[in-house]
Structure formats: C-alpha cells, structure tokens
Amino acid sequence: MRAAVVVFPGSNCDHDTYYVLKDLLGIETDLLWYRETNLERYDLIVLPGGFSYGDYLRAGAIARFAPVVQALPEYIERGRGIVLGICNGFQILTEAGLLPGALTKNISQRFICKTVKLRVENNATPLTHLFRYGEIIELPIAHGEGRYIAPRETLERLKRNRQILLTYYEENPNGSVENIAAITDETGTVFGMMPHPERNSERLFGTGDGLRLFQGVMQGPAGTPLP
C-alpha cells in the first residue's frame, strides 16, 4: 500500500499525519506537493488539516482550485483508491463538491480546540470497520469552521445511504446538523471528517482511537489488505 499526504501552502497537519502513516504504521507514504496531478501510484490520499492558503475567503475555497484537487474527480471515478479529508481537508472536499454539504463557522463564532466524544454510526466502511457500531470514541477537534450543514434532501439521502460515519456524542461542539462529524460520498471511497484522528493515534494522548481508523484503511474494507 502507498499513501500520499498532500501539502498545500498553509497545511499544518501534514507532518502529523505523515508521522502516523509512515512511522507508526509503516505505510509507504509521500508528502505530495499541491501541484502534483499524477495520483496513480496511491491507494490512499489524505488531504490534511491546516489553513490551506490561509483559509482566506472561506476555508478550502482556494485550495479546491489546486492542481491536486482538480485531479481528484478522475481518481475517484476510476475507483483507484481512498480519499480522506481531515478538518481543512474535509472543507476542501466540500468546497470542491466531492462531498455533499458545507462547513460553516462554528455556532459560537470561535475557534474550538478540545477532545470530543463521537459515536460510530456506520462501521461498514474502509475507514470505520475496526470499530463496533455505536461505539463511543474520543478524538480531538481544532477548527473555527466545522459546523456541518446541508439541505434537507441531502441530509435525508446521507441518512438513507448510511453516509454519516461519526456523530458528536453528548455535546455538539460546533452546531453541526444531526451532530454530523464525518461523512462519506455515495461511492464510499471519499471521506471527510472534522475530528483529527492523527492527534489521538498514541496512548500518550489518550485512548489512541485515531490509529484504528488508519489501520482500517490499511487493512481494506473487509479486512483484506489493500495491495
């Protein structure tokens, strides 16, 4: 398996994510400069957290025009591999129209950084299959624009197709509709999540729940290892 962590100017979780994939899990991983468009070699492409292009205008609004993001639709269409957007990466994927809905300013109007509880709503995806359905896990969040919103029809579709993967549990920190924290697209290969799994991938930082998410991708949907 080979993974890429995309580096936009302003990404700031690129090294953290790379560390988990490369150093903790031993996956062959590249830091991929945003101008790259050849994604053929990669089984997993992570759009990491941060403030790509300073989040000027709107979080993700400029990064969606980056060459690497422009190359994603073809990659997805061909079912070549998995795309995971974390935090800013999620924002970029919604801005690019590769995931439904939008991420808007937190309802408090303030940036918020804390560890939150999440409920696993669908464990039949490559990302979540190592969790139990309904399991409560802990991951840190750190964002100013993480309030997920979508039109009613979209929400209905998300629910019907079981595209909602994680929801905030007990406390909704940003005002997201339906407590949505992570979703996938209709192909089940594009994932977006506001919480940071890379920040809780070691017991040193708490439960270490984040690691299982990356391990899940590594092992493939039904436990079959990806090439």
Place this chain on the structure above:
Amino acid sequence: MSRLELALQHGLSQREYETICASLQREPNELELGLFSLNWSEHCSYKSSKRFLKLLPTAGKRVLQGPGENAGVLELENDWCVAFKVESHNHPSAVEPFNGAATGVGGIIRDILSMGARPIALLDSLRFGDLTPQPPSRRGKGECLTPPRFGEGPGERSRQLFTGVVAGISHYGNCVGVPTVGGDVSFDDAYTDNCLVNVMCVGLLKRSQLKRAIAHGVGNKILLVGARTGRDGIHGATFASEDLVGETEAKRPNVQVGDPFTAKSLIEATLEVCQFPELIGLQDLGAGGLSTAPAEMAARGNVGIAIDIEEIPLRDPTMTPYEILLSESQERMVLCVKAGSEQKFLQIYRKWGLEATVIGEVIAERVYRIRHESRTIAEVPISLLVGGVPEPDLSPIPSPKEGGESPLPLREGGTGVRWGGAGGEVGGKNGRSWREALKQLLHSPTIGSKRWVYEQYDHTVQTNTVIGPGAHDAALLRVKGERFGIAVTMGGNGRYCQIDPYEGGARAVCEAVHNLLSVGAEPIGITDCLNFANPTDPEVLWSFEQTIRGMADAARALELPFVSGNVSFYNQSETRKIYPTPIVGMVGLLKDIELRVPMGFQGEGDLIYLIGKLSGKVGGSEYLKVFYGDIGGELERTDLELERQLVTVMLALAERRLLHSAHDVSEGGLLVALAEKSFARGLGARLELDDLSEEYLFGEWPSRFVVTVAPEREDALKELLDEAGVPYQRVGIVAGDALELGGDGVSVTELRRAYETALEL
C-alpha cells in the same frame, strides 16, 4: 524645522543627537535620523536597562547560546537543543488588540526560526484590567467586601482588549500551526490602560543546525525573503518606547498587520534553506525592520552591509526610501548567503509562493550604507548605530532601609490593614465560611479556569502535547522518537512586585521552577520579559533594579541561566502605571516522559502531603484582593536554601515514582490548590488541618507543594523528605467527591462549577 527639532520628533534626545553629530562629524540626514531613532530606541537598544540586566546570571553547563542572539539555546539530550525566548507586544495590543497580539506571536516565532529551530510551542502571559472593577463606593476602609457578581459593573475596555487579544493569538497561532500550550492570564486595575501581551516561543533543533543572526564574508549576498514591504508599522519600535498617552487611535498605523499564512510558508521554506551549507546567517525583521536587522547582523560579523533600496519588493511603488527602511511589515526575514549560491535560496522561497530578492551585499567598510540607484543616500558606522547609544543618565531612588516599607504606592481604598498579625478565623467573626470563600476565589477571573481562552488556541497540532493548557502547572511536550520530554511554563505576579519588587522577582523565578518540578521536570533555563512603567521615573527604575536583583539571586541560588529576554518599558498612561511585572518563561527537561507526574488526585485512599514551608502570612494574596480590596500586606522573603532543597527532593520523589500527583501552592493558597487537584477526576478529600485561619487557608507564601502518595509508599516518601531536611505535613486523604474540613464540606461539582464559570464571556 531644524535638524535638531526633527531629531527630537524622532524620539531622540538632544544628547543623543549631539553624539550622532560628533561621531559623524556632520548632521545626519532625515533617513539617517530614522535609522538612529529605531536602533537607539529603548525597545531595540536596551539603553536604560542593560546595566541592570548585567546582574542576571547567564552561564550554565547546558547553555549553547546565551543572550545577544534572537533566542537562547540550551542543550537537551542526544544532540537535541531547545531555543526559546519571550517577547512583549504590549503597546500595539493596547491600541489594536487583535493585530497587536497576532503580530506579537509572529515576531517571536521568527526569532526562534532565526536560530535554525522549528517552532514547537507557544505560551502567552496576558494581563488586563479587572473585567468588573469594584465600584469605588464599596471600597470602604477596613470593610470586608462582597465581590460583585461577574457581568456587573464597567470594565468594558478591558473586556474588549481581552477578547481581541485572545482572538488575535488564536487567529495567528492556530493558522501558523504552532500549538499554544500554556501561559497565564490575570486581571487587575493596574493593567486597565496598558494590557500586557507577552509571548514565548519554544523551538527544537539539532545541535549542528544552530544558526546565528550574522553576516560576514565580503561580497556575500543579503537576501530579503517573505512578504512584500508596505507602510505598516512605521516607527513601531519608537512607539513602544513611549508612554501610552492621549489619543491612542492615532497610533493605529504604528501597529503591524500579521499574515499567518505567509508566516507558515516562511517557516517551511526557511527550515528548508537552513539545510544549505551556504547559509551564513539569518534574522527576523522585527522591531525596526530593515533599519535594524542588517545592521545587527553586520555588527556581529564585524563587517558592513550595503543595501540597494530599489531592489526591495514593495506593496506600493510610491513608498519613499525612508518608509521602506522604517517599515515593520511582518513576515519578512533577512539572510546572508555565500555569493554565487543565491539562486538556490531564491528558488525555495519562490516554490512556497514567497518574495525573495537579493537586496545587498556584505562590504568591508564597517558601515550600513543605503544606496538608491547606485547613489549612497545614507551611511552610518555600524558601531555607532548598534550599541553606540549613550546610556541615559537615570538613577533609581535610594533603597529604603532593610525592613522599611516599599516606596511603591499600594492600592488606595483597601482596608489599610497591614496584614501582619493573626487574621480572623474563617467562619469566625467575619461570618464567612471557608466553603464560600473558596468558591468565591475559584470564581475570580484570575484564579478561575481559563478554558474560555485556551479552547480558542490549537494546543494539539504537531502531536507532541502530552500535557496541555489547564491540566497542570506546566505543559509537557514529547520529542518524537526520544524518551525525554520538554516541560515549559510561563508566568509572573505583578502584585507581589508592587508590594516588594525584590521578593516579587525572586518568586517569579521560584514559581516557574515549582511549575516544572510539579510535572517532574528539572528546570534548566530562563527567558524573561520585564514589563515596567517609565524608567525615567526613579521609583520605577528602583523597582526595576530590585526586581532584577530578586530574580538574579533566585536564579543564582538554583543555578539557572537567563539565556534570552526582553524589556518593555513605558507601560503607563497619564493616570496609571502597571505593576512591576516580570514574566518568567522556563524550560525543564524530563529525562523520561513516562516519569511525568499528574496534577490531580489519582485515587481514593492516597495520602495528601504538604511539602516545604508549612506556615506563613496572607500578605499580597488574591484573597486579600478579592475580599478586602487590598493590595498589600507583608510578603515574606523566599528562603532560597529551602528552594534548593525542594528542587533536589522533588526531582528525587518523581524519579522514584513516589508521587501520584503534585501541584505547587500559588495564587489562592492551600485550599485553592487542593480544589484544583480535585477537578481532574472529581475526587474529593478529607482534610486534617488544625489551623483554620485565613492566613493558613488562603495565604500565598512561597515554597510549597501539595502531593499525594500511595499509603504503602508513605514511609518511603517521609524517609526521603527527612533525609533532605525538608519540612512536611500530612494534610489529609483522598476520599469521596467533596472537600471536607472541620466538620463542613463542599462537593467537587459545586467547586468546579464556580471554577469553570469564572470566565464566561
């Protein structure tokens, strides 16, 4: 206008102007005056403070770089080193809190970067006026006060400054990807007109990566990289070297505007070029911009520098050479690189979408020469520009006799009681129970939870934060792939210094030491920011000297070097001076991160011990301020011998894993410390205290820790303390979900509610 008048308008004194004319043997032109006004400003030259700063110890076995560079550097383990420094951004923040604070963060990050280090943590010490100052009518003499409920009363300006500063730090620090892991915030009327924003940055580097801000080698190139130069921040350093008087709105253009996105790219690009052997030196363009940084680099290398002003990329092509040189536009750095290698440097910066231009070269004549289209438009000797400023003729007032009263004014309208003798027993004549007093204290903004603040800061990015803000006395960072950890802390109490600046200085150092010891880390070095009012006031200068002497004596006793620092004077308005406020930033080394000690109670049945100085006075406490409106009383002098013993014994206790938890007793006193220990797991305690006096429960005398130990390890703990000759006393046992004392109790939930809601804006 005469040239002299122009010089005075630039903030230079007549004597300084005469020194310049005598040295140049001519009158300086306007551009040169601009250069001198910034290089000779208090902010850049330390002209009033340097003779006192010499009192601070700077040597130590781990010191790789002491004061004089952009940051100090200490050796850790396995070739790893830590670079750190604190910097103030008080004046800009008082005028434009959001951008003032944001650019304060940016400036100190680039200082760390200039050492070749990756910035890994930020801490902030913030001081504001009371958010709800007590109405004067309720400050009757000798009368016991009921603190106003939160949300009542004025304090609107302080509130705006507070929310603006926190938003600015959040905006910049979060975007630039450096976690904000600690610091402190407190509130007092003294900071109403001049808030304090001190930011500390910590960086990590390998020994071989160490860089300096130096230029040498005639013909080598000077590069300007980062953002374009604009009109913002012109005369920022001069502005920071004056009292904040009159229409501060008019000073807005003196405040720079930060761009954390560009800063983040600048960090990554600069760390890339730090790998190039052709890099000779680099420096941040901070206070003074291009008027100071190249000159300082040349001074360190004993060379001169010539700059071609037309090469500098501008935001506005109509800018004059004067504006260009004096601009303090953010996110810029100057590099000195080997001639012929410039292209590979330019390429890296351009890859990151940044400006990068060759703007000049190293010359043999030791002058700073500004050229415009090959014509020299300013030229001054480096030795005169950097360090040539005459020391102003200032002297502190003579010190009062030993035991005499501090000459600094204490708060008017307090109780007037010199709190020396036995106070009332809590629950006694003043009718207040210890429960209520404790709740009120926990609810005071200075002591209460700062969650509202630190949740706005990204403190987990970079995935090294093992102990983050609000969880302990100090923050703890791991280093990927290593056993050891780096503990960091920052703080200082101005109220103590107002009462007794010498003791306040000593306590600032000792408390930082305690914070690191609580985590289990060995303190290894200090950075400081000295925030004071106008130094031409002999009283202020006296408090400055006393504070430094207190800090120096404590640091010497504990063998801790000062490796970097900053002085911020002129923190006063027409009506108000800040307290003398030394902020101490300290770094500690924890040999094995698995040996870290938590702060909170860990399990029922653990025994609670008080270690250190077992009795003392209530003077200077938050308790006196909250309940009596009193800034005063007697501060006992710290016993530095006991402090030495505490360092040894606390490290030994941590190393032998005898401590289940540790917390230093500071603001709020013993009961507040115990309450804070109860919050982590909601565990209460049965306290066995004989003394229920206000002094004992709420006094803030120094040199104390509250620790817990498993019952089966109690003997080992006592043995070690006996051997060390450190006093100790068992004060209770961890039990239940309430704090119980003298047949009375209060639930942890209730205390936590008071604590957590202290700062709800």
